[in-house]
Amino acid sequence: MSTTGRRRPPTIHDVAREAGVSRGTVSRVLNGGHHVSPASADAVNAAIRKTGYVVNRHARSLITGRSDSVAFLLTEPQERFFEDPNFNVLLRGCTQALAAHDIPLLLVIAGTEAERRRISRYITAGHVDGVLLVSSHSGNPMAERLVKARIPVVACGKPLGQGARIAYVAADDRDGAREMVRHLAASGRRRIATVTGPPDTPGGVERLAGYRETLAEAGLPADERLVAEGDYSRAGGERAMAELLERAPDVDAVFVASDLMAQGALTALERAGRRVPEDVAVGGFDDSPAALGTRPPLTTIRQPWDRISTEMVRVLLGRIAGEDPSAVILPTELVRRDSA
Amino acid sequence: MSTTGRRRPPTIHDVAREAGVSRGTVSRVLNGGHHVSPASADAVNAAIRKTGYVVNRHARSLITGRSDSVAFLLTEPQERFFEDPNFNVLLRGCTQALAAHDIPLLLVIAGTEAERRRISRYITAGHVDGVLLVSSHSGNPMAERLVKARIPVVACGKPLGQGARIAYVAADDRDGAREMVRHLAASGRRRIATVTGPPDTPGGVERLAGYRETLAEAGLPADERLVAEGDYSRAGGERAMAELLERAPDVDAVFVASDLMAQGALTALERAGRRVPEDVAVGGFDDSPAALGTRPPLTTIRQPWDRISTEMVRVLLGRIAGEDPSAVILPTELVRRDSA
DNA sequence: CTGAAAGCGCTTACAG
């Protein structure tokens, strides 16, 4: 009569009965099969197939205290992340790396302080085993809170404030910037400007430092009129480039600290009637999908996003397993296209 | 001695003791406060604050059979989704709409058949209460499986195969296409081509239908050389436009069924030395962020993504609460910029 | 309105 009704899913008890063993034995098979005779294991596996049994994770989590899932946590206004293709690449990479471990990724966006509070409670309540923290800005209160609550965390990019207590994975920002500026100088440019990231972000600080060092090495004079601050947005890049053009009309190259900002810079240059790369060479940073959408295609510094996400997941899983926080710095690579 | 160790989080039992009531009463306060005296409720709330109690969701889910979370499920190769900015907008909208209900979003990508199988099991195991299904192609085996397993599902875009059994939210594709083609014709274009979406997607079918209808209404002859098939990717759009240029060199306008493909079409036109909009007017579809990154900025049809995501969440929550599947069709809007 | 009690589905020492 009730075959039409929604059948209750089979439990471990049904499997045990079917296999003719105790629930304990079924559980042992489920959890690695140690201390189980081959015959019992076979019987259990057959019973699982026959009944279509799937473990109830809530019950398991209740007793193990683990959720077997991980959060991908964004702690900035969403617009930034969704505008910037880097975000996609990172999210995709982490999703994939986690999937390989059969761990689902919980996407959590905490852009406002109210949201951050709510999410803190959510995470602290044991909903996830660890957090992949994506936030370019330092002094992030979330990181502090999470670390204090003993939640395993690994950040993308070096957290400027937190000291050594938090694990992170980052590209070698400074070295990447140096390579780009060397490339610009090698093509004979002499008035090389830069559009920086925000000064409270590792990319903002390190890429600028690399720029300055390389200028000095090349014997080019430092000129503060050649430095404009951006905010990693396309609009910010456009604004900064316009500023640069006004302050230093003789600029003949610019290193822009992100591809998205470089896209904006290109717009500003076009409006000003400057040809790229003939009049002004433009170098970006990231090698994000944004670099291909521009005209001309962007010469840029590739961040190894695949490796970054893989490493973030690896380190986080290690942290969850009890390992100490570690830092991973990955090398970048110059990608030559047409803009410089 | 043990204050340094990781303190076990407070349970409902601790709260009950603190408040001087039974665990049942605490639970009642937690679940709406019905059948609880104000005095007890106050005592419980005070105890919750004092102990910092947060409900253990695993225990709750075990008994209620609900997870209080929802999956955002992508069932296509990831590249497509991450390449296409529409995806971002949708994901962001759903995340926000869900956050308003305090429901976390689980991002799940099932691009390969193996992944789909794994994810099916995952979802069927009761890990989520419902699924926001994002997949442009029809005949999606996932949808079938989920519906069969009685999982509440709402699709983005009308599922071509599934009939009336699955709820969906979509923009009015046909009407949007008609408006764009009318706009093109109104500007005096006579050789209006189209780059379509895949023929097994609702957008591929409906937007092409709208194109044909409007051409007929405008008294323009149907010419199959003016129809090229795209795949919603930038590269596909570029390819299709090149094809069009070869087959019908006198083309003076093109309606491209997605902004991303339009971006590709622009590249092909530029390579062919055609000016936009002077020689060829280009109209897109979506009003995705891709439409702003082009030169010239794209005239396009806006899909009301905010409303689409809000509605998807609303319908899904309704389904979870037991409502019947419903379909929501939202109006589009012509956005005039410089490309047409 | 409220407490005592059963039970959700699982894991894990504990004995054998």
Add this chain to the structure above:
DNA sequence: CTGAAAGCGCTTACAG
């Protein structure tokens, strides 16, 4: 190797 049993933290009829 394996079963019986306790217990994870919660919710929900059931009596009062």
